[in-house]
Structures are given as structure tokens and as C-alpha cells.
Amino acid sequence: MKIRVADLHPGPLWKNFDVLTRIPRPTRHEEQIRAHLLNIGGGLGLETLGDEAGNVIIRKPATDNRQGTTPVILQGHQDMVPQANAGTTHDFAKDPIRTVVDGEWVRAEGTTLGADNGIGVAAIIGILESRNIPHGPLEALFTSNEESGMDGAFGLEVGVLRGRILINTDSEEEGELCIGCSGGINATSRFPCTWEKAGGDWAAYRLSVTGLRGGHSGVDIHRGRGNAISLLFRILGQAGREYGLRITELDAGNMRNAIPREAFATVSVPADIARAFQSSIDALAGAFHGELEGIEPSICISAERIADVPDQWIDTGTQDRCIDAVCACPTGVVGMSETIPGLVETSTNLSIVRIRSDCIEVCSLVRSSVDSALEALCDDIALLFSQAGARTEFDGRYPGWQPDPSSVILAQVRSVYLEKFGKSAHIGAIHAGLECGILGDTYPDLDMISLGPTIRDPHSPDERVHITSVSRFWELLTGTLERIQ
Numbered sequence: 001m002k003i004r005v006a007d008l009h010p011g012p013l014w015k016n017f018d019v020l021t022r023i024p025r026p027t028r029h030e031e032q033i034r035a036h037l038l039n040i041g042g043g044l045g046l047e048t049l050g051d052e053a054g055n056v057i058i059r060k061p062a063t064d065n066r067q068g069t070t071p072v073i074l075q076g077h078q079d080m081v082p083q084a085n086a087g088t089t090h091d092f093a094k095d096p097i098r099t100v101v102d103g104e105w106v107r108a109e110g111t112t113l114g115a116d117n118g119i120g121v122a123a124i125i126g127i128l129e130s131r132n133i134p135h136g137p138l139e140a141l142f143t144s145n146e147e148s149g150m151d152g153a154f155g156l157e158v159g160v161l162r163g164r165i166l167i168n169t170d171s172e173e174e175g176e177l178c179i180g181c182s183g184g185i186n187a188t189s190r191f192p193c194t195w196e197k198a199g200g201d202w203a204a205y206r207l208s209v210t211g212l213r214g215g216h217s218g219v220d221i222h223r224g225r226g227n228a229i230s231l232l233f234r235i236l237g238q239a240g241r242e243y244g245l246r247i248t249e250l251d252a253g254n255m256r257n258a259i260p261r262e263a264f265a266t267v268s269v270p271a272d273i274a275r276a277f278q279s280s281i282d283a284l285a286g287a288f289h290g291e292l293e294g295i296e297p298s299i300c301i302s303a304e305r306i307a308d309v310p311d312q313w314i315d316t317g318t319q320d321r322c323i324d325a326v327c328a329c330p331t332g333v334v335g336m337s338e339t340i341p342g343l344v345e346t347s348t349n350l351s352i353v354r355i356r357s358d359c360i361e362v363c364s365l366v367r368s369s370v371d372s373a374l375e376a377l378c379d380d381i382a383l384l385f386s387q388a389g390a391r392t393e394f395d396g397r398y399p400g401w402q403p404d405p406s407s408v409i410l411a412q413v414r415s416v417y418l419e420k421f422g423k424s425a426h427i428g429a430i431h432a433g434l435e436c437g438i439l440g441d442t443y444p445d446l447d448m449i450s451l452g453p454t455i456r457d458p459h460s461p462d463e464r465v466h467i468t469s470v471s472r473f474w475e476l477l478t479g480t481l482e483r484i485q
């Protein structure tokens with residue numbers, strides 16, 4: 001007989017997850033899940049409130065004789081990333097997720113599963129409904145729109161939460177306790193430029209750097225992958241000096257939080273030295289292959305001659321200053337953490353370069369789990385570009401969460417983990433944003449930790465959650481509530 005999700009153990013969690021799979025909750029369309037959560041709180045006779053930012057908060061009093069223990073916030077996000085395979089017809093606004101129990105895993109038929117963060121939310125609901133799990137005063141916090149802007153975390157007002165400990169359920173590796181995340185900020189530098197009329201005998205080329213692996217600009221930044229913008233600008237720098245190259249178009253990278261995989265430029269060189277220019281590109285391509293051997297097996301550098309020579313290009317002054325600055329601009333890992341071995345503390349990702357009608361725009365995403373290190377790196381970038389005649393603006397800042405290895409909740413969760421499973425949990429942090437960074441900025445006295453079951457390929461139709469890890473997550477969570485003094 002086919003096993004269904006609702007039959008899995010622990011029942012209180014899986015039954016609620018099964019219900020969640022039938023409630024549409026794609027990011028930015030969370031009305032139905034919000035109504036469901038408000039109903040649950042109301043139906044249980046618990047103090048329930050929704051705020052302007054779309055968050056839902058439900059308070060449950062302590063169980064017998066535990067009124068004096070530290071109040072705890074259990075937190076998860078309401079939304080899920082709606083992704084379907086090509087050829088799968090699925091309307092995330094109304095269709096239920098079709099779950100499949102597949103060996104050790106639960107996945108969905110052709111779509112994201114929503115285990116991120118549905119398992120966490122289901123666990124919290126299970127605890128709110130429970131009568132036999134001992135715990136102190138509880139506050140459930142279900143945040144809105146985590147996946148595309150962390151709106152709920154940003155919008156949560158000061159003075160709403162009463163808990164002192166916050167357990168976030170949005171981690172994706174069972175056995176790993178997350179105690180820190182990076183903050184981030186967007187840097188945008190603009191070089192004002194003027195256009196000059198082209199004239200004379202020129203040869204035009206489409207330069208491309210393609211075939212790189214890319215990846216997430218936070219969690220993959222330490223892998224040493226090639227940055228298509230840096231490589232393109234090394235070509236432009238060398239060829240600019242040697243061949244008097246002129247630039248008409250730049251189209252490099254497209255997302256701030258992705259390591260750029262592709263970069264293109266339309267350039268011209270005097271026709272009589274076109275051949276030498278082309279062979280210099282081939283030589284550089286060979287050098288890049290050697291440099292990135294083993295890391296970027298599919299890298300492709302090409303200079304394709306195009307028939308139409310552009311009728312204008314940007315002024316040489318701006319061009320040279322921009323090339324120098326982009327070549328000198330840091331990208332990749334800038335510093336490693338002292339407290340957590342292997343964790344990137346500070347990094348920056350040179351992510352987009354474009355020519356607009358009146359300027360060249362250069363974008364980076366700077367991250368750090370230490371605020372002062374983030375600021376120092378931003379200052380360096382602003383200074384570098386201002387020396388080259390560009391103005392740098394910063395926006396979209398979100399705070400980090402600096403690891404505190406002496407955290408009390410960390411010690412408690414660790415000891416519960418060791419007792420229940422007979423081995424130590426790993427302590428880690430991630431080099432990307434988590435809601436904890438924002439919540440901790442609004443509530444600086446919170447003692448926080450993030451944990452969860454093992455989820456693979458979140459945000460994609462391959463998303464799946466490991467069944468045994470879910471029951472361990474449940475045991476750890478409920479065991480911790482019982483342990484907190």
C-alpha cells in the first residue's frame with residue numbers, strides 16, 4: 001500500500017504539513033495561509049494577532065508548573081518558492097502540492113515541495129495544538145514573504161514579541177545548529193560617460209566570456225569559481241592598452257546574488273591590427289583555461305567578428321578609468337571567521353556591469369556577519385571607485401547575525417542533541433541572509449538559534465525532505481522546549 005504523508009511519524013507534524021500542502025502559499029500571495037494560521041490560533045482559544053506586515057503571532061501559556069521558565073519564540077516563514085518543471089501544469093494560487101513518499105524522502109510531483117519552511121511551520125502548529133509536550137510560555141511567530149525580501153521580519157515592530165529565546169526553524173541540515181548569518185548591502189558605482197562618434201577604418205567584435213558555473217554569491221563564494229565580469233575586464237584592460245580598443249556595449253552579469261556566469265562586450269579595434277587583437281584574445285583564453293583548470297571545465301572565451309561597426313562608443317577617459325577600477329575591484333572571499341572554522345565572514349560579489357545612456361553602472365553585493373567589517377569593505381569599494389571618478393551608492397542593507405558561541409540556548413540544544421542521538425551536533429553559520437539577522441536587529445537581546453530537518457535542492461522542483469531527519473528535528477525541538485529553564 002502506498003504510504004501517504006499524513007501517515008508518517010511524528011503524526012502531529014506530518015498531519016499539519018499535509019494540511020499545509022493543500023493551502024496555497026506562494027511568496028507574496030500568503031492570504032490563505034495567513035487566514036489558516038489565524039484560524040488555528042483562534043480555534044485553540046489562544047491569543048492570536050496579525051500585524052500590518054502580514055506576520056501572525058500566537059501565544060500559548062506554559063504547561064503545568066512551567067510558568068517561570070524563559071519565554072520562547074518559535075519562528076517559521078509562511079511562504080514557499082513556487083517552482084514547477086517545464087511541462088507540469090500547476091497553479092500555485094489554487095492547486096494543492098502533490099506529495100510523494102519516495103523511499104527515505106518526501107518530494108512533490110513536478111513542483112517545489114514547500115518543506116522550506118512548511119516542515120518548521122507544521123512542527124510549530126503541532127506544538128501549539130499539543131497537550132502533552134511540557135514547555136514554558138510560548139510565542140509562535142509566522143513571518144510573511146521571507147523568500148523575496150523578508151518583508152515580515154523587516155516589518156515586525158519593536159515591543160511586540162515577549163519571548164527571550166528565538167528558535168528559527170528554517171535551517172536545512174539536520175544535525176547542524178546555525179548560530180550566525182551574514183548581513184548584506186548593494187553597492188552601485190556610476191561613471192558618468194559621454195558618447196563619441198565613431199569614424200575611420202575599424203573592426204568590430206563581440207567579446208564573450210561564457211560557460212562558467214556561477215552559483216549563489218554567498219554560500220558558493222568560497223569555491224573559487226570564475227567571475228565572468230573580472231575575466232572580461234582583464235581582456236578589456238589588456239587589449240585597451242595594446243590595441244586602442246573602444247567599447248560600445250557592456251552586458252555582464254544579471255543578478256546581484258549570483259556569481260556572474262556570462263559577460264559580453266561589443267568593442268572595436270583599428271582594422272589594420274585586427275588580426276593581432278584576435279590572437280591576443282586567444283592567448284588570454286589559454287591563460288584563463290590554465291588558471292581555472294579543474295574549477296571551470298566549460299569556460300569559453302571568444303571574440304567574434306561582427307559586420308556592423310558601431311557608429312559610436314564611450315569616451316576613452318571614462319573607459320580607461322572604469323576598466324582600471326573594475327579590474328582592481330575586490331570580488332570573492334575577503335575574510336574568514338575566527339570563531340567558526342571554514343565560515344566565510346566577509347565577501348563581495350562583483351555582479352553586474354552595464355552601459356546606460358549616460359553612465360556605466362557597476363554593481364556588487366557585499367556581505368559580512370560582522371557589521372564593522374561590512375562597513376570597512378564598503379568604504380574601500382567607494383574609495384576605489386571615487387579615485388576613478390565614479391560615485392558609489394549603497395542600498396538594500398540588511399543586518400547580519402554575529403555568532404555567539406557562548407549562547408545559552410546553543411548549550412541547551414547541544415546537550416539535548418547529544419543525549420537523544422548519542423553524538424554531537426555541528427555548530428555552523430551561513431554566509432547568506434537569514435531572518436534571524438533582521439529579528440535580532442529589532443530585538444537585540446534575543447538569544448537565537450536556527451535548526452531544521454535535512455532539505456535538498458530547496459527552491460527547485462527537486463526539493464525533498466529526509467523523513468528520518470524530520471522526526472529527529474521534532475525530537476530535538478520538543479526536547480529543547482522541555483529542557484529550557
Ligand SMILES: [Zn+2]
Binds near residue numbers: 146
Ligand atoms: Zn526558508
